[in-house]
Amino acid sequence: MSPHPIAIIGAGLAGAATAWSLARRGHDVVLLERDTPASHLGSSHGSARILRYTYPDPFYTALMLDARRGWEELEDLHGERLITPTGSLDYGATRDPSALAAVLADHDIAHELLSATDASSRWPGFTFDGPVLWHENAGVIDAESSVRAMVAQAVAAGAVVHENWTAARVLAQGDDYLIESEEGDAVVASHVVVAAGGWLPALLGGLGLADQTLAAFPRLEVRQEQALHFPYRDPATAWPTFINKRADIQVYGLPGGRDADHRGQKVAEYNGGRVIGSALEHDGVVDPARRDRLVAYVERALPGLVPEPYAETTCLFTNAPADDFIIDRVGGLTILSPCSGHGAKFAPLLGELAARLVTDEDAGVARFRPLAASVGA
Structure with missing residues (x-):
């Protein structure tokens, strides 16, 4: 088992929920957020x-x-x-x-x-x-308060939060992953969860995914x-x-x-x-x-x-196509995009589904796994 934590990119509703679900299971978790949790730069800010x-x-x-x-x-x-x-x-x-x-x-x-x-x-x-x-x-x-509540629960269970940490790329490093920031910092992780919301299309090409996987990824x-x-x-x-x-x-x-x-x-x-x-x-x-x-x-x-x-x-x-969510995994990389204008209401459950997928507890919801269906991930 890798000594490195599970890293989550993005501290909106989806990322915060996943951090809470994984940390409460006893996993080491580091949450990487380009601004602050529930930032106005993302999709999880505000009270409504x-x-x-x-x-x-x-x-x-x-x-x-x-x-x-x-x-x-x-x-x-x-x-x-x-x-x-x-x-x-x-x-x-x-x-x-x-x-x-x-x-x-x-x-x-x-x-x-x-x-x-x-x-x-x-x-x-x-x-x-x-x-x-x-x-x-x-x-x-109350989206903002919900994010902060889930982050607080994750931190209470041992998770670490890095604010103002903008992920630029993810590189495979043996059985682990190296996440580099735009500022030149780096985190080594055993598994990476990408919950970047509207930032995902710009980050997708920097995740080290194979061309076949990128071609199969749903158009956002x-x-x-x-x-x-x-x-x-x-x-x-x-x-x-x-x-x-x-x-x-x-x-x-x-x-x-x-x-x-x-x-x-x-x-x-x-x-x-x-x-x-x-x-x-x-x-x-x-x-x-x-x-x-x-x-x-x-x-x-x-x-x-x-x-x-x-x-x-x-x-x-x-x-995403048909307004479905994306909760899929390729190797040690899980991509979480439960958006389409209706994901907020499912946040605690989405974190639970993502945590199960990360920890091999089950295969996740097949409907949300377009990469697994397309490339046998």
Whole structure:
């Protein structure tokens, strides 16, 4: 057995969860982060991510039930709430609330399928034009606090964190791996987990993977998304999260929490941002045309909000084909990219799945292993 630690590149939700899962198993772990955990440079910053059970594919709904148990354990260990209950609304012709309701019913998840009229009477801040699915067990994850909680648990179990440590390349060194930083530092590891989010496309070529493996790697699309915060007309009204998918636009929203001074709804267009090569091209600039498009949506579809954003931000979506996750291993290198705009809610479970893959406890989830299927890794 190698005397060197397991190194994890990236301290966002996925990397922090993996560090926690491995450290609690008694493994030596070093967590390498180019900035600080839950950095604004990545995809895990801020206080507002949706936790929901609604998926047209029952595979992910079942996965969410497993993940929720992990969240409950983390909250118990952390001693503070990380998920705020809000409930969630799903509506719009291409969202297909009836099909989603059938999936929830098959998993015994409490829900209601309402007419547009009944939903409008309960949530007058919305405009509905068809069936609406309500499920009360949804909520909002405080992403930044969750990362810090998992890092704290990992450190308590013996993990070491290196901040401002930017991995540049990974080189095989016998049975081990040498990770070199852009600053000239180096770490020797027995196994490397790459959880670099939107930085992965820029790092992928420096991982020492064979050409055949690189050719088989799913094509990742990184987008610079943007979210606007709109004030509530009635601050006393409790707002749920929502997803509205129509032929012309796909929008989601959630109470903005700390990010929005607890006085407004965070609203964004799903995959509405510009495509960039990697996080290296993330400039943080909100596109005026896309801002106007979202303001126009709020004006016509969310009468309970003042259609004048008081805050705005950009973030990274790293999309894999079919919005599936990637949790795969080649030799002593595990690549973890559970993104596609919906990975946050699964974080504790994803760390557990990655840890199992690293330690040979099982083969991981086959659906998330495109390299194993393509090159026999």
